[in-house]
Amino acid sequence: MSALLDLQGKRLVLGLSGGIACYKSAELVRLLTKAGAEVQVVMTEAAAEFITPVTMQALSGRPVVTSQWDAREPNNMAHINLSREADAIVIAPASADCIAKLAQGRADDLLSLMCLARPWTAGDQRCPLLIAPAMNREMWAHPATQRNVAQVVADGAQLLGPGHGDQACGEVGDGRMLEPAELLEDIVAAFQPKRLAGKTLLITAGPTFEAIDPVRGITNLSSGKMGFALARAAREAGAQVTLVAGPVSLPTPRGVQRIDVRSARQMHDTVLPLAPRHDVFVATAAVADWRPATLAEHKIKKDGKKQAPTFELTENPDILAAVAALRGAKPYCVGFAAESENLLEHARAKLKRKGIPLIVGNLGPATFGRDDNALLLVDATTQQALPADGGTADKLSLARLLVADIAARLQAAHHPA
Template structure:
């Protein structure tokens, strides 16, 4: 979980309808406030059967509103005031009955009334509606519920989930409310500009491991964090993302398809047939340039003569160059992790690989860290990210890079 204040300054209205998943909403509020959001909770009468308003007030730091007749508002119009100036309203959990009310435009409690009275039309002041369904699997699959979901989506709402798994009733299937961390990630992604909407992005990340014998190998210190951040940022920007990952211990970014590989050859074989089906290829992985020409069948043992074993190396396939040479190649972005003369090496790689953009960084200064500094190099010149020679967290840099790539693609197709 990122420690960034990714929702700093955001005003969120969180609606709770009746359902056992209300217990998850408490953790969801905690995550929202930790991310810097101001959260106003609205609860239905049914929601109060599952969790108390006192709990939600303690976590949100604001009085919970439960009735359309709440006289604390100076004009006695909580249903109007709640969403004016709000960045979004999210209902979590949203019961089948709640979704039915929204689909029919009913307004017989404060939550449905607030949703109906929110500024919904496009333009300044618009308050988007996000819905996290939570119900029994049969209720979710029922044609009436599916019709209602289709209607609220047609009316502009965004559906988050549902998830699948064990349910409180003892059954298993679709209908679970997403976990708080999943909802948090989806909400953060919702606010990101959709600069790559409709695009397909292929990303490589992490090191490769070139086996010497069954227990040893050649590898490097790449953690994969930058590549995983780019995959997440591209997904947030609306792209369909495939991540080809070397041997790293990192969670798969939400909504990203992941393919795990070990060696450079395996990464090559995973990337090449897929590259032509993607619009963008970002080669973040620190791929080993060499591998042992032969693999020892058994562990190489000391021979008592204090002589180090020797073995012949052979060159690995150049994945970025191979993709860049395809007749219908995607927009290619290469990474150069150097230990010195960053600009010179990055520019040489740009010319050697024949790609439009190389992103350089100093490997020893960033491997394993959560922050980084990037140098964007193209035929026209170079530019630092962030500007001024400082560092920034890798997710923020990844989002900047994704916007940069999107702008370049748009300019090339204009």
């Protein structure tokens, strides 16, 4: 689902402090460079006990810097030059000792010295500091570590993790470093504009499954990729996101609360109580319009007469219309229209029928299951293609464009000209 080259043109300093999680940093460098970033690795003396600078140099394509006394810098000020040239400093792993140094403003090695020397003035985002803790669960839970973490965050650093699970010592708990793919997602998110900061979004995604008997049902070809991409993009933009997902096999975007449902009625019964507590509702799911009126108790078997079974259909509840019709507090509603023909005509008709401000149209057969798509944004008076050139784009890139459009509409609604 990830867009290609999310970090194109970004210059990152990746700092490694001492910890067994340094082995994950090798894969992190590979993912960062694959995403387009230029990575400069800085290692402490302790980090070099766990992984060699040679390995990190081979993966990053740049000489690793390990000492504040490195004479390769013309002015012998690596701590200044590295922080001024970087778009962000990422410390992964960040040991308990490293975090303590950051909290206390100590600077007895290149990594801590560089972090202290980075531009830090309030509101100055030229070089954000992202730290990924990695330590034993007891070390993480210790009051001293928690005080240090709180201080580092208060000083403007962003915490990535930690994760929960098996630890190298054999114990299980909080404190392990996030996996490289998780860190990549968080690092990419750090560079996205926070257009929806403070907002709450409720999103539905995927198909529904309407059972005929215990093993068969009515469904559709929706993969859920667009809805999941939108959930990730909204979270990147600073929103708190709840994702109600039909039966799909997709990983949950980081930082997103996910609720799994199966049928249209389950989705309806989940969404309706939640909707009034959210600022925006985006109905991305391809909800089945109809379901069997009755459910066969057992699997419907062939009877040898080559006669297909028949069953009566009944209409499913209209989730989007129900949310749009809520009285009192209700979210800004965005619908999706997956059509097979006459996209603009059907999208505008759905906009009026549902009584909502925005419909996002697409051609279902051309997008279901694919990683790319093209969208048509339709409101009461205008229509706009995404991407603007009329082509296609990967779904995460489209989701980011849609998030930007929704944020602009919310702003306009609260501050009309």
